[in-house]
Amino acid sequence: MTAGSWLYTDKVKEHFTNPRNILDDEDKYDSDGRGEVGNITCGDQMLVVIKVKDNKITDCKWKTYGCASAIASTSMMSEMVIGMGLKEAYHIKPEDIVKSLDGLPEHKIHCSVLGDRALRAAIEDYYRRNGLEDEIEVEPARVVCHCKNITDREIEDFVKNGGKTFEELQEKTEIGTVCGGCVDEVKELLHDYHHIYG
């Protein structure tokens, strides 16, 4: 990057300038699956709707109250998943989208997960509407604090149940009280989950 060049990559800039597949009028869109995540309080909200035929996503539209990273990554994602098999789309990762955008600034990565989460929610909504609940996967939990054997899922649940601060979490779970090596990561996860669940 040269001095004065853009904060984001050319691809991010291009998708931000010309976002693809924006949902125009939801009332007129007959979706097969709908997912909404995020929270205005955190400055980010994402809606993704999909149409499905023969286990393939035939259309994907979205809307967001979000920053450039959220706009660009969701625009990119919508292009990526149209024509994609449901299962493959269900497993798309934020990293895949970020990679397609040639990267995002470190502190902006969390903005890109919203599109992915909303898509996941939309696909799950499709599964539910069609009696395919068995297809819904519970993401495997990952141990974050090895000393106390605490997973990211527990941190996520803490936030979902209205938990706020790291201190609160620590008091409840003793996370990071032994070697302390996970504290930074736990704080980052808290930050991300607060972003998603408000």
Added chain:
Amino acid sequence: MSEEKRIYMDYNATTPIRQEVKEALIESFDLYGNPSSLHTPGRLATEKIVEARINIAKLINAEPDEIIFTAGGSESNNTVLKYVVCSPNKGCSGGCCSKAGRDQIITTVIEHPSIISTMDFIKDQGGTPVMLGVDSKGKIDLKELEESITEKTALISVMMANNEIGTIQDIKEIARIGKKHGVLVHTDAVQAAGKIPIDVKDLGVDYLSLSGHKIYAPKGIGILYARRKAPYCPFIHGGHQEDGRRAGTLNNLGIIGFGRAAELALKEIDMEYRTMQRLRDRLKAGIVKSVPDIKINGHETDVLPNTLNVSFAGAEGESILLYLDMEGIAVSTGSACSSDSLEPSQVLLSIGLGPELAHGSIRFSLGRENTESDIDYVIEKLPPVIAKIRKMSTAYTGGKK
């Protein structure tokens, strides 16, 4: 780059070095002498420093020996606030803390981070700061201020004008209240300088902070005004520069630039005020007319002439900022997305804006380079940007809730 359109409307963040200041700097480039030295090179530098000190003192109607050069507004603010918690019985070697036993500071929730974060630090050190809230226009309640004063109160620190919304506080009255209760008064006048007249004698404050780079001087230079008899304790210890009040070899070029900028700011202040106000009002009228569902933030009359803070319902601030940047327009936002935190501007939350309006805020702060045609260009480019963002927004209902 040169042929690209570039309209800078972020003068509250910083200003470019103006031509006359550049010339003063170029002229002084070889004044390498240490002003503390007695030889000719030292004295040549000293001459210019003396002149600059006088010009800066005049800008705020102070005496030259009441001006202490610092590295900027943040250092000036830190110096005053930390002096208060420094007390002889804690082993301070300065012996200059006449307010021992009083360790409480009253300030406001809309101060610059160099005040807010310092207050957090002081709190961690066992201090008991009082943070006054503000009303929906950004004004503090003077009655509440007076009622907050106790026998522990050492200092009141209130910013003269807010950087984000431009609201101007009644510093003269605040200083009167402080004096009545034997409490020292500091004001952070970094944003006010060059925009509205400042007279420390009329105001009656004990301390006042200024920064060079907000008035078209270089970055890295500021001053702390300390009234002659006001107690003082150095923040940076070392050599005997500034009569022992601030150690460190003087920043010759920074000071000379600041001095020239202050001289010009004082000379032009009336004209500048009128020009800024006219341009700002034109921008405000243009936005009000061409963009629906907006909220103008701040005070209608007690406001800096160059500052306009607007919230656009349903449109996120970083997106607005970046789309405007693509049109060559530089502004700032209170959105969390422009920072590392998830919290939008505390100032905007403090005046009662909901998170959505705080995230969707844009600050236009005008300055010397702006013209009427710049304003008209912004008024032309802004509405389609807002419309584009709102079209893809989950949070915009188009006025129908």
